[in-house]
Amino acid sequence: MYTKPSDPPYRLLARSKRMLTPLRVHHIPAYTLFGTHVCNKKTTEEPDGKEAESKPMKKIMAKNLEELRAENPELAEQILAEAQATVSANAAVETERRRIAEIDEIAALYDDETVKRLSLARSLVQLRRWLFPRQRNLQTKIRRERYKECRPILIYLTPIT
Numbered sequence: 001m002y003t004k005p006s007d008p009p010y011r012l013l014a015r016s017k018r019m020l021t022p023l024r025v026h027h028i029p030a031y032t033l034f035g036t037h038v039c040n041k042k043t044t045e046e047p048d049g050k051e052a053e054s055k056p057m058k059k060i061m062a063k064n065l066e067e068l069r070a071e072n073p074e075l076a077e078q079i080l081a082e083a084q085a086t087v088s089a090n091a092a093v094e095t096e097r098r099r100i101a102e103i104d105e106i107a108a109l110y111d112d113e114t115v116k117r118l119s120l121a122r123s124l125v126q127l128r129r130w131l132f133p134r135q136r137n138l139q140t141k142i143r144r145e146r147y148k149e150c151r152p153i154l155i156y157l158t159p160i161t
Contacts, residue, residue: 099124106131109138 062068069076102124107115114134121127 102127110134 062071065076065080068079103115103119117130121130
């Protein structure tokens with residue numbers, strides 16, 4: 001199925017990619033804006049400088065990664081490198097999300113200056129070292145406020161005469 005000039009650009013990009021699934025490698029042919037098939041054509045130059053007619057390349061029909069390595073090791077390594085880069089990027093994003101979530105939990109308890117300093121902490125150990133005295137002070141402050149609120153009221157009863 002060729003793309004039409006009216007197709008959105010993301011569809012054109014999606015059709016020009018190779019996708020790797022755990023069990024199979026799918027090759028999706030690339031198309032240009034005008035619908036000419038460019039992926040399976042190879043142009044060669046003849047010695048006199050003229051271009052020879054396009055000849056189709058050998059199609060890769062690997063069903064799993066081992067077969068792909070046997071047929072085209074460069075492509076297999078490229079796909080593995082892209083997959084590893086994606087996994088490491090996802091792991092980095094996940095750790096950053098966890099760090100931001102921890103900061104947000106703590107941010108509810110402290111003032112803006114403390115929150116700003118927390119966001120600059122490089123590691124959880126550094127964060128805890130900096131927070132420990134402040135947590136102690138905060139707990140003391142909370143205890144004092146609770147004591148003021150719940151201070152026992154002494155009522156002296158005097159007999160009515």
